[in-house]
Amino acid sequence: MSPLGAYLKCYSTLTNSRPRSSDDLYQQVLSGEVTPANACVQLITESEFNGQGVIKVNSDRHRRILHTLHSFHQSWFGKLDFLSSFAAGVRGTYSSYIYDQSEPALYITRALFQPNQKYEDIVTSNQSLKPVRFMSGTLKSSATRQETIDLGLCRASDSPATCYFDVSMGGARAPWAQVRYSPKGDLVGIQAANPLIVPQLNAKGEKLKDVNIVANIGGGIIGSPIYRMVNQPLAINGHFDGSTVARNWSKALFQDLLCRSLPVLRYGDALPFVDATSSFPFRQSQTCVTCHATIDRMAGTMRNYTLRFAGRATTTVDEKILAIEYADAWPISKPPIENWRSEIDTDYHLRPPIGQLYYRGYDGTLNFSSVSGSGELGSELAARKDLYVCAAKRYYEFFTGHSVTVADINDPAYIEPLPPEEIHHRNRVIELGERLFQHQSLKILIREIIESPEFNEVPIVLDRGLASEES
Known part of the structure; x- marks a missing residue:
């Protein structure tokens, strides 16, 4: 894809419209003065908030960018x-x-x-x-x-x-x-x-x-x-x-912030918590406990x-x-x-409100920690890479169209091996998420995705459903 094509793809993703041909960034990308990634990050930077938490440039374009990305973030949550x-x-x-x-x-x-x-x-x-x-x-x-x-x-x-x-x-x-x-x-x-x-x-x-x-x-x-x-x-x-x-x-x-569906444990992880004498039917079944050992123990932080x-x-x-x-x-x-x-x-x-965080991460690591309240639980989540890999997964799909799983695919009970192409995209997402864990910047994450071969491999069709800013 050409540099201008990459910029147009990013611009349309952020605004659901086409830029004017006289637009400064359009011309700078066209002439080679600015890279597509820098131009796209500049669009987001111009839409940033000031010290009072209000958008610096209150224009239709910048409100549109903010609306697009906030709507995208809302889509992360299963219940709206x-x-x-x-x-x-x-x-x-x-x-x-x-x-x-x-x-x-x-x-x-x-x-x-x-x-x-x-x-x-x-x-x-x-x-x-x-x-x-x-x-x-x-x-x-x-x-x-x-x-x-x-x-x-x-x-x-x-x-x-x-x-x-x-x-x-x-x-x-x-x-x-x-x-x-x-x-x-x-x-x-x-x-x-x-x-x-x-x-x-x-x-x-x-x-x-x-x-x-x-x-x-x-x-x-x-x-x-x-x-x-x-x-x-x-x-x-x-x-x-x-x-x-x-x-x-x-x-x-787990679904909204870690991109995971239950169970997030391996079958054997549940065995210590099975109680055949319990009056709770789900505690008598190892299959049931494979889910309940995660969600019920975490729920202790919300008991009050x-x-x-x-x-x-x-x-x-x-x-x-x-x-x-x-x-x-x-x-x-x-x-x-x-x-x-x-x-x-x-x-x-x-x-x-004591509870336990107990799950297998995307890499198969068994995570366990005892926490008190949602504040400590949040700190434990922030200290693990799964939170950031999930964010990378969502942004990667938003900009490239490639959806990947971040499940524990090394679990012997995992459904079937992933094909090579899916493994490739999964590895890219994990790499991006692990870097997000280090630098903590969503803007850097976006830049890295736009600079990636995966973003540039699929051209965008500009004439389908996109309004022009010139109209």
């Missing part, structure tokens, strides 16, 4: 629909207005567009993030007056005396504080989220405590409220008991998690049943015991 995670009826309706459903992807997008941000931060940050959006010529990091009615309950003209937080049990009332909506429009930046405080009330309407419903409990994506609520819905005030655990959350983590219901709200104008769900935690009041018992533990949710 916040509403479908909750029961039918009013549940989730107003929560979906408050939380930005793309928050998990915001961590990855920030790692690319915020200068000096390391990729490992996606699982080590203790910040919650919020989008800055652009609509009708206005930057928004929270909603406008027209979009902010307190969950549809309190208007700006309502006084505390006429706008209430109503607990359904007993009908007790207490004043309600304003709650902002998540902004709408084109993404133009990412910032740390401001605390969003709601009162937790008892049945008498008495405030038990203030709760920051957007707080991150550590571990970046995996400790964000959206990632917990979407991947591990519970009944209100529900809890785990050792038989029911946050295994859906564990499973999602619960889902709270902020209550009902009414106004004197329009009485409705309205809800906010938020992730909360049961207080730790019991001592730790064996992490993965084979019987019900009624105090499971009240014990320290």
